[in-house]
Amino acid sequence: MSKDIQAIIATDCGSTTTKAILIEKVGNEYRQTFRGEAPTTVEAPFEDVTKGVLNAIQEVEELSGRKILDGDKIITTVNGKVGVDAYISTSSAGGGLQMMVAGAIKTMTAESAQRAALGAGAIVMDILASNDKRLPHQKIERIRQLRPDMILLSGGTDGGTVTHVVELAEYIGAADPKPRLGMSYRLPVLYAGNKDARGKVKEILDHKMALTITDNLRPTLEEENLMPARLEIQNLFLEHVMAQAPGYKKLMEMVSVEIMPTPAAVGEIMQTIARLNSINVIGVDIGGATTDVFSVIGETFNRTVSANYGMSYSISNVLADAGLKNVMRWLSFDIDEKEVRDRIKNKMIRPTTIPQSLEELKIEQAISREALRLSFDQHKLLAVGLKGVQQTRTIADVFSQEGTGQSIIKMTELDMIVGSGGVLSHAPRRNQSMSMMIDAFLPEGITTLTVDSIFMMPHLGVLAKIDGEIATEVFQKDCLIYLGTCIAPAGQLKKFGQKIMDYKITMGGKTIQEDLHFGDLKHFHLGIGETAEVELNPAKNFDVGAGKGKTYKGTVQGGVVGLIVDGRGRPIEFPEDDQERKNIIKKWNQAMDLYPVY
Amino acid sequence: MGHSYTPGLRVAKRTVIAKDRILPLKGEVVNKIGDLVQRDSIVAKTDLPGNVSTINVVNLLGIQAMEIDQYMLKKVGDSFEKDELIAESKSFIKWFSTQIKAPLKGKIESISSVTGQVLLREPPIPVQVKGYINGKVTEVVPKEGVVVETVCSFIQGIFGIGGETWGTLKFAVKSPGDVLEEANITSEYKDAIIVGGAFADFAAIKKAIQVGVKGIILGGIKDGDLRTILGYDLGVAITGSEDVGVTLVLTEGFGKIQMAQRTWNCLKDREGAIASISGATQIRAGVIRPEIIIPYDDADLSRIEKEVHEAKPVAIGNQVRVIRQPYFGRIGTVTDLPSALTQIESETHARVLKVKFEGNNEEVTIPRANIELIEE
Numbered sequence: 015m016s017k018d019i020q021a022i023i024a025t026d027c028g029s030t031t032t033k034a035i036l037i038e039k040v041g042n043e044y045r046q047t048f049r050g051e052a053p054t055t056v057e058a059p060f061e062d063v064t065k066g067v068l069n070a071i072q073e074v075e076e077l078s079g080r081k082i083l084d085g086d087k088i089i090t091t092v093n094g095k096v097g098v099d100a101y102i103s104t105s106s107a108g109g110g111l112q113m114m115v116a117g118a119i120k121t122m123t124a125e126s127a128q129r130a131a132l133g134a135g136a137i138v139m140d141i142l143a144s145n146d147k148r149l150p151h152q153k154i155e156r157i158r159q160l161r162p163d164m165i166l167l168s169g170g171t172d173g174g175t176v177t178h179v180v181e182l183a184e185y186i187g188a189a190d191p192k193p194r195l196g197m198s199y200r201l202p203v204l205y206a207g208n209k210d211a212r213g214k215v216k217e218i219l220d221h222k223m224a225l226t227i228t229d230n231l232r233p234t235l236e237e238e239n240l241m242p243a244r245l246e247i248q249n250l251f252l253e254h255v256m257a258q259a260p261g262y263k264k265l266m267e268m269v270s271v272e273i274m275p276t277p278a279a280v281g282e283i284m285q286t287i288a289r290l291n292s293i294n295v296i297g298v299d300i301g302g303a304t305t306d307v308f309s310v311i312g313e314t315f316n317r318t319v320s321a322n323y324g325m326s327y328s329i330s331n332v333l334a335d336a337g338l339k340n341v342m343r344w345l346s347f348d349i350d351e352k353e354v355r356d357r358i359k360n361k362m363i364r365p366t367t368i369p370q371s372l373e374e375l376k377i378e379q380a381i382s383r384e385a386l387r388l389s390f391d392q393h394k395l396l397a398v399g400l401k402g403v404q405q406t407r408t409i410a411d412v413f414s415q416e417g418t419g420q421s422i423i424k425m426t427e428l429d430m431i432v433g434s435g436g437v438l439s440h441a442p443r444r445n446q447s448m449s450m451m452i453d454a455f456l457p458e459g460i461t462t463l464t465v466d467s468i469f470m471m472p473h474l475g476v477l478a479k480i481d482g483e484i485a486t487e488v489f490q491k492d493c494l495i496y497l498g499t500c501i502a503p504a505g506q507l508k509k510f511g512q513k514i515m516d517y518k519i520t521m522g523g524k525t526i527q528e529d530l531h532f533g534d535l536k537h538f539h540l541g542i543g544e545t546a547e548v549e550l551n552p553a554k555n556f557d558v559g560a561g562k563g564k565t566y567k568g569t570v571q572g573g574v575v576g577l578i579v580d581g582r583g584r585p586i587e588f589p590e591d592d593q594e595r596k597n598i599i600k601k602w603n604q605a606m607d608l609y610p611v612y
Numbered sequence: 613m614g615h616s617y618t619p620g621l622r623v624a625k626r627t628v629i630a631k632d633r634i635l636p637l638k639g640e641v642v643n644k645i646g647d648l649v650q651r652d653s654i655v656a657k658t659d660l661p662g663n664v665s666t667i668n669v670v671n672l673l674g675i676q677a678m679e680i681d682q683y684m685l686k687k688v689g690d691s692f693e694k695d696e697l698i699a700e701s702k703s704f705i706k707w708f709s710t711q712i713k714a715p716l717k718g719k720i721e722s723i724s725s726v727t728g729q730v731l732l733r734e735p736p737i738p739v740q741v742k743g744y745i746n747g748k749v750t751e752v753v754p755k756e757g758v759v760v761e762t763v764c765s766f767i768q769g770i771f772g773i774g775g776e777t778w779g780t781l782k783f784a785v786k787s788p789g790d791v792l793e794e795a796n797i798t799s800e801y802k803d804a805i806i807v808g809g810a811f812a813d814f815a816a817i818k819k820a821i822q823v824g825v826k827g828i829i830l831g832g833i834k835d836g837d838l839r840t841i842l843g844y845d846l847g848v849a850i851t852g853s854e855d856v857g858v859t860l861v862l863t864e865g866f867g868k869i870q871m872a873q874r875t876w877n878c879l880k881d882r883e884g885a886i887a888s889i890s891g892a893t894q895i896r897a898g899v900i901r902p903e904i905i906i907p908y909d910d911a912d913l914s915r916i917e918k919e920v921h922e923a924k925p926v927a928i929g930n931q932v933r934v935i936r937q938p939y940f941g942r943i944g945t946v947t948d949l950p951s952a953l954t955q956i957e958s959e960t961h962a963r964v965l966k967v968k969f970e971g972n973n974e975e976v977t978i979p980r981a982n983i984e985l986i987e988e
Binding site (some may be wrong): 150151154155176177180181184187188189190192214218303322327328330331333334335352353355356357358359360361362363364365366367368369370371372373374375440442443610 | 636637661663664665666677721722724726727729731733770771834835836838845846847848849865866867893895935936937938940956957958959960961962978979981982984
């Protein structure tokens with residue numbers, strides 16, 4: 015599309031809310047001008063997603079004064095304040111895209127298949143592999159029980175094993191799972207494995223399921239080729255799964271470009287940020303039911319979804335997996351543990367409630383730290399180099415031999431963390447968003463932190479498909495809010511109080527020269543668009559990005575929160591004594607100016 | 613503005629409820645439109661494909677996969693009995709041949725000349741869907757099931773565990789604020805659905821299971837007790853298939869919370885009637901709430917008119933339940949609905965309303981997101 019575009023309306027149909035944003039040309043620039051939202055209407059009694067879409071757009075119409083709708087139709091020619099140039103949409107309604115993946119070897123093709131599905135925006139319900147230690151009948155039973163929306167079958171490098179792949183196809187064929195939506199359509203199965211097994215796989219599955227064959231996602235052990243499978247998954251999602259959801263056929267006719275699964279659109283925009291700025295980025299989108307983590311490290315993009323970590327529907331699961339002690343360690347006040355458990359369960363069954371009291375807000379933000387931490391841990395397990403790859407070693411590697419499949423995320427090499435989702439985007443104070451992200455992701459060295467202002471990354475991700483320039487302009491001007499920079503020397507000591515770094519910060523014509531002690535947390539105001547020159551001299555066992563004990567000099571960016579110098583060590587050390595722990599949490603909360611009362 | 617509404621839990625003394633009684637797979641529908649069905653009568657049935665098990669014939673016989681057909685005594689689609697021979701190695705002396713017997717009764721699903729595996733399919737598993745409530749069939753979904761409608765008292769719970777069951781509605785406590793103690797539960801409650809007031813602990817629920825109580829309706833339970841009953845920590849509120857010996861319906865939530873007077877009164881009016889209850893809860897997409905349906909068996913089912921129940925926006929004068937701290941569980945009446953965003957204690961800017969609580973004249977400001985309507 016050309017720069018003649020005057021206005022675009024975009025919606026994201028979430029599980030509970032449909033959010034619409036209007037992007038308009040204002041003078042010579044493109045800005046996100048108005049937003050509206052309405053409950054999603056996939057479920058009974060409405061059972062038509064377009065009703066929620068029209069309601070959300072109607073709200074935008076009322077706020078903006080732009081006429082967008084003509085009855086149930088979107089006006090797609092612009093004439094002054096009437097009409098828009100395009101309507102685009104993403105969707106995660108109805109639980110998103112739920113997939114099962116299968117591969118010959120768990121840590122090789124099955125893991126690649128998992129990465130392909132996740133990158134396409136799916137939730138992976140289970141991973142089948144020939145060596146997953148389950149007996150054949152257990153695998154078959156599992157496939158039958160899960161009722162996925164789609165199955166991705168891979169396995170074998172080209173010219174490699176056929177037997178294991180055919181065996182998996184036999185299990186899938188025997189299970190003959192029925193799709194989750196619609197009783198009568200055939201379950202889509204995508205085959206992206208050894209090309210030599212295509213004939214046999216076709217023979218076994220073609221008459222029972224909607225089989226599609228694409229390029230092998232692991233043609234050799236050294237190479238992963240995920241794009242063909244990812245694109246095919248998104249096509250199948252539209253053709254088969256979405257077409258079954260109430261009202262989607264209508265929605266598909268309304269949009270100007272194909273509907274994208276919400277996480278795929280967010281992944282698209284994350285990659286755009288990383289590419290434009292040549293930086294390593296980690297992004298997180300924490301929702302009510304799931305938490306998505308994205309990373310773009312160098313040229314490699316990875317996405318994981320923690321399907322059962324979220325702030326409402328899945329909040330109990332965060333408690334179950336993190337443990338109550340890990341949640342309670344962030345609280346500075348006394349509260350009965352049983353009471354906390356009951357409150358968390360009540361949030362699970364009434365997911366749309368919001369914290370009214372300060373105490374409730376603190377509990378909710380403590381849980382979010384743990385949900386983010388657990389989701390990031392899961393991401394690091396999958397964002398790894400290829401396993402099973404032959405490596406050439408020299409004599410120099412003798413003392414530092416690393417196996418294959420090491421995590422590609424090195425915290426000191428990370429440049430930016432982007433946060434999104436209600437608990438981060440709508441925290442009453444931006445300081446709270448920055449604090450939650452620092453505590454959960456534990457950035458090391460110098461890291462910029464940002465949040466999505468009003469959750470418009472999905473919309474911009476799909477917009478990037480029709481006009482990358484407009485998407486980027488709006489992203490930088492209206493979507494990203496710079497919170498500031500975190501400086502964190504990585505290292506560990508047994509006791510608080512010992513000096514771990516001295517630093518010189520020059521900003522606004524003034525220079526601050528101080529020592530940082532273990533356990534300190536400091537906050538300096540450095541506004542949006544402002545920068546500071548820093549000189550950091552860490553102690554010999556601490557690394558601020560230049561190596562242990564080595565000086566770092568550079569420029570850091572400000573933001574709505576400012577500059578945080580975090581001397582709490584990595585991982586953060588908590589005092590064993592409960593009273594001491596509460597005191598230090600109060601001190602940290604105060605340093606970050608998190609709450610009106612600590 | 614787009615529609616915004618606060619969903620509430622229904623408490624209706626007399627209403628019309630339609631229940632979908634649908635098979636998991638296509639099958640046979642027993643009834644036709646207009647039929648009167650009983651809660652325990654079968655309305656639809658089908659056969660689920662039997663379980664599959666595998667035998668690696670090639671490994672057992674020590675042969676090549678491509679030769680498998682020569683050694684199979686049964687072909688794809690053939691039936692066999694348990695212990696019947698299905699494959700055998702060739703030998704000049706019969707005594708030396710290796711024989712493979714069927715570990716179960718079933719049919720040959722497939723024979724693979726690539727993997728050497730033989731898949732055996734067990735006989736189909738019959739599945740039946742019962743009426744669940746006494747009522748009239750108002751719709752038939754061909755090959756899938758029926759819709760049964762009834763005139764009844766209808767109460768939605770907030771959370772439950774356990775599947776569909778029914779029994780005589782009995783009261784084991786005297787008021788909605790009472791705690792159901794272990795001592796309250798006697799053998800007179802066998803096969804009954806009992807109402808237990810504000811709370812019951814694990815000991816009381818265990819006693820109910822021992823006595824043979826079919827279902828318990830309560831204000832709340834402790835999360836810790838739920839964990840003990842289930843044997844695991846429930847992570848996501850998707851329930852209904854638990855097999856703990858009793859169906860549990862919570863009307864208010866977790867903790868000790870007095871049952872709403874209106875809920876209590878509605879149940880009390882129907883004491884002694886047969887109640888059908890289900891603990892099935894699903895908070896995510898496709899919301900399912902636990903329910904209590906108490907049909908009026910004397911109602912004229914021939915004159916049932918389809919009821920359209922629409923979620924309504926909250927209005928002044930509505931009775932509401934507070935569903936989050938600091939006023940969690942309290943019930944009151946809406947007195948004001950300011951339209952502007954208001955800053956609350958947590959510093960969040962939210963749309964709020966004012967509520968006057970039952971029992972005293974205390975009036976407080978609460979985010980609209982933290983109340984639910986008690987709907988007729």
